[in-house]
Amino acid sequence: MGFMTVRESAGRAQALAVPGQVQVDLVEAAAIVPTPARRIDQPTAVERLRLRLERTEGLSPPDLQGAGQTAENGVFEIRDSRSLEGTFEDPPEKRERDPEPLIESDAPEILAEASTAAADAAEPKLRAERLVRHVHAILDKKLVMGLPSAVEVLRTRVGDCKQHTALYVAMARSLGLPSRVVVGLVYQGGAFYFHAWPEVYITADAGRGRWIPVDPTLNQFPADATHVRLARGGLDKQAAILGLIGHAKLEILDLQERAEANPVLVGRTATDTRPLDLDLPRHDASGPRCWSQPRRR
Numbered sequence: 001m002g003f004m005t006v007r008e009s010a011g012r013a014q015a016l017a018v019p020g021q022v023q024v025d026l027v028e029a030a031a032i033v034p035t036p037a038r039r040i041d042q043p044t045a046v047e048r049l050r051l052r053l054e055r056t057e058g059l060s061p062p063d064l065q066g067a068g069q070t071a072e073n074g075v076f077e078i079r080d081s082r083s084l085e086g087t088f089e090d091p092p093e094k095r096e097r098d099p100e101p102l103i104e105s106d107a108p109e110i111l112a113e114a115s116t117a118a119a120d121a122a123e124p125k126l127r128a129e130r131l132v133r134h135v136h137a138i139l140d141k142k143l144v145m146g147l148p149s150a151v152e153v154l155r156t157r158v159g160d161c162k163q164h165t166a167l168y169v170a171m172a173r174s175l176g177l178p179s180r181v182v183v184g185l186v187y188q189g190g191a192f193y194f195h196a197w198p199e200v201y202i203t204a205d206a207g208r209g210r211w212i213p214v215d216p217t218l219n220q221f222p223a224d225a226t227h228v229r230l231a232r233g234g235l236d237k238q239a240a241i242l243g244l245i246g247h248a249k250l251e252i253l254d255l256q257e258r259a260e261a262n263p264v265l266v267g268r269t270a271t272d273t274r275p276l277d278l279d280l281p282r283h284d285a286s287g288p289r290c291w292s293q294p295r296r297r
Helices: 010-016 020-029 108-117 124-138 150-156 161-174 235-244
Strands: 046-053 069-072 075-079 179-188 191-203 209-213 228-232 250-257
Touching: 046 228, 108 124, 108 150, 108 161, 124 161, 124 191, 150 161, 161 179, 161 191, 228 235
Parallel strands: none
Antiparallel strands: 046 075, 046 250, 069 075, 179 191, 179 228, 191 209
């Protein structure tokens, strides 16, 4: 991917910016509502999700496999990572350990921040979780256009899912935890939204390990099973899924929740799964959000 820098006056640069309301409208227009409509009361309680997604042409088949997910002929199955304890996957590649453009894991400030976040955490799994909690806590949640640099995100401490993911991956690699960027869909408030999150490789017995999806934007370790991966790699991989925007159709085929899950029902029976549209007051001072965080009315 090539970049060109053009010097502009402050007024001209601001005039070229995309207004916040337009950004929010784009987010809402990109929502994929399941057909027929299906409500998921507790995404974090989903143990297994099967769905059919149309228009998967152009996606890389290897990117759709692993880390709890399988896909074939447009049918995806995602399992809660916690149900896969004791399974192992191929070791990470060198590029998933090393710094790269926009993921500056060799920057001193990135290492210092990561070391602070994971202080006194010896086990890889605990260090990976500490990073999720830390990145979620230090970033102000705002929609930001463009491709983020981890160093710049750490400096500004502002961003959406792209910024959270870039910073997490850089910090994880700086501590020797292989990590990579993935993009796809996540369920939020009645629809699936385009989203970015990291996968981190956790080593267990005899040097073997597996990839675990995590989500610092939503403060989830591991990420819930409504995260549908469509591509792996740099954030430029988002271009691979742009063809789905406004065209994709999604059908939930099967949904299994953990036995201890307690669905929240408001004035309906459990068999009525239409999305609720409640006009409840909410305190929300964060402004426009990530693709995965639709505007609250």
